[in-house]
Structures are given as C-alpha cells and as structure tokens.
Amino acid sequence: MRRPTLFYIPLSPPARTALITAKEIGLDLEVKIVDMFSGEHKSEKYRKINPLAKVPALSDDDVYVWDSHAIAIYLVERYATDDILYPKDILMRTKVNQMLFFEATILFQRLYDTVVPIYQQKRKEPTQENINSVHDAYELLGGFFQEDQKYFCGSHMTIADISIWCTLLSLRFLVPIDEHKYGKLEKWLKLMKTRPTYELNQNGANQHYGFIKACMEGKAFVPAPRTSN
Ligand SMILES: N[C@@H](CCC(=O)N[C@@H](CS)C(=O)NCC(=O)O)C(=O)O
Known part of the structure; x- marks a missing residue:
C-alpha cells in the first residue's frame, strides 16, 4: 500500500499540525517539502493538489485533502486505531470542532x-492593534479551561490541542505569553512539552521566527536544509 504524502514546510504551524497528528497516531507519511520561498505553492502543479495554494495538503490514493484541520480529522478518522484525538461522541466532538474553528x-x-x-x-514589527488582538486571543484561550481540565476539550489531548499548540509556539515569539496573566495556558504548554512531537514543533517554530526576524531586519533568510524537521 502506498503511504499518504504530506506537502509540508516546517515553518508553517498548520503544516506541523498535520505532521504531528500523523506522528501521534503512529502513521508513517511520506513528507514532501514545498519550497514556498521560490513560490512552489503557487505553481500550476501544486494548485492541482491545493487550489488555495497553501501548505499543508495531503494526497492519499487519488484523494487530495487541504486545510490542516480537515487533514487532521481525515488522518484520525482513516488511520487511528482509537478515537481519542477526535472523539466520536457528539458532545465531545462538538467541543473539539469548536476549538478547531x-x-x-x-x-x-x-x-x-x-x-x-x-x-x-x-x-518592521507588529502593530499595537496586532498585539492587543493576540492578547485577547490568549485571554479567551485561558478562559476555555474549566477547573480540573488538563486539555482544551477535557482530560485527553485532541487534535484541537495540536492545532492550537502549533500556532501558539510561533505566536508567542511575537507576543510573549505572560505566565502570571495566562497561568492556565502556561500550565497546558508545559504539559504539551512532554509530547514526543515537542521538538519537531519547537524546531519549526524557531525556523518560523528566524524567517520573521530576517524580514524585520531586512536581511536575507537562509532556509534550513530540506528536512521534515
Ligand atoms: N487554514 C489553512 C491555512 C494554511 C496557510 O495559510 N498556510 C500558509 C503557511 S503557514 C500558506 O500556505 N501561505 C501561503 C500564502 O498565503 O501564499 C490551514 O489550516 O491549512
């Protein structure tokens, strides 16, 4: 059987969501790096895979799936041996969907x-409006945790945690998370740090920040060698 192929770049939080979901369910994907710096994602060939010209996308047999949330759902539904990451129970699933949206x-x-x-x-830098809107999002995120809830949707990690985690690791370089203000978020981040996929996520977030910093400083960015990390 052919392995599904993920069109990926480590800098991209949504791309990392797709790859981390695969790794968390023990699925061995083929990873193809999309060279976004040379505009490969806008090529006619890539638009046949993802008409939105965005990364990530997945190809599996003759099916193409695009959007990280749809890919994460597809991977769990099709390949996971249990439903923990995307519960079948309607109420639980609704909570996960809410957080994904x-x-x-x-x-x-x-x-x-x-x-x-x-x-x-x-x-050259985020505006005050950008910063305020990110703080508002942190405030909302912190508020989603109920008293004894470890993860966003309850006592188990779901694809909603993975998706939020990937974006937050990139975002916090630009707008740091004040642990006194957003303690519940910090506690959850510490928990996510224990995942075997932490290094993959942090390396990608570091590369993303390296790119943003180079743009801020008007310097040329040298992308890391073409690996899936
Ligand atoms: N909602 C999409 C967002 C994908 C997305 O915006 N990816 C960025 C990389 S982080 C991209 O491909 N940008 C290329 C562009 O906008 O030209 C998802 O979750 O997959």
Whole structure:
C-alpha cells in the first residue's frame, strides 16, 4: 500500500499540525517539502493538489485533502486505531470542532494578520492593534479551561490541542505569553512539552521566527536544509 504524502514546510504551524497528528497516531507519511520561498505553492502543479495554494495538503490514493484541520480529522478518522484525538461522541466532538474553528478563524488569523505585512516588508514589527488582538486571543484561550481540565476539550489531548499548540509556539515569539496573566495556558504548554512531537514543533517554530526576524531586519533568510524537521 502506498503511504499518504504530506506537502509540508516546517515553518508553517498548520503544516506541523498535520505532521504531528500523523506522528501521534503512529502513521508513517511520506513528507514532501514545498519550497514556498521560490513560490512552489503557487505553481500550476501544486494548485492541482491545493487550489488555495497553501501548505499543508495531503494526497492519499487519488484523494487530495487541504486545510490542516480537515487533514487532521481525515488522518484520525482513516488511520487511528482509537478515537481519542477526535472523539466520536457528539458532545465531545462538538467541543473539539469548536476549538478547531476557533484556531482557524481567530487564533491563526491573528498570527497571519501579524506576520504577513512583515513578510511583505510593509512593516518592521507588529502593530499595537496586532498585539492587543493576540492578547485577547490568549485571554479567551485561558478562559476555555474549566477547573480540573488538563486539555482544551477535557482530560485527553485532541487534535484541537495540536492545532492550537502549533500556532501558539510561533505566536508567542511575537507576543510573549505572560505566565502570571495566562497561568492556565502556561500550565497546558508545559504539559504539551512532554509530547514526543515537542521538538519537531519547537524546531519549526524557531525556523518560523528566524524567517520573521530576517524580514524585520531586512536581511536575507537562509532556509534550513530540506528536512521534515
Ligand atoms: N487554514 C489553512 C491555512 C494554511 C496557510 O495559510 N498556510 C500558509 C503557511 S503557514 C500558506 O500556505 N501561505 C501561503 C500564502 O498565503 O501564499 C490551514 O489550516 O491549512
């Protein structure tokens, strides 16, 4: 049987969500690095895989899946041996979906709004408005934890934790998380640090920050060698 192929770049939080989900369920994917620095994601060939010209995307047999949230759901539904990461129970699943939509429409969007003008050399640093909107998102995230809840949707890690984690590791370089203010978030981050996929995530976030810093300083960015880490 052919392995599914993930179109990936370590700098991208959504791409890391897809790869970490695969690793957490023990699925061995083929990883193809998309050279976003040369615009490969905008090529006609890549648009056949993801018409939105974004990374990540997944190809499995003759199916293409794009958007990290859809990919994470697909991987768990198709390949996981249990439903812990994406519970079948309707109420539990609804909680996970809520957090996935929060990540897609609020958290990641705020990272995107902060960094894209910097990539495009329109700005040298985040605006105060960017910073305030990220703090608002942290405030909301901290508030989602109920008293004895370890993860965003209860006592087990789900793909919602993975998705939020990937974006937060990149975002906190730009807007640090004040542990006194957002203690519950810090506690959860410490818990996520114990995952075997932590290094993969942190390395990608470091590369992402290296790229943003180079843009802020007007320097050329030298991407890391083409590996999946
Ligand atoms: N909602 C999408 C977002 C994907 C996304 O925006 N990826 C970025 C990299 S972090 C990208 O491909 N950007 C290329 C572009 O906008 O031209 C997901 O979760 O997969």
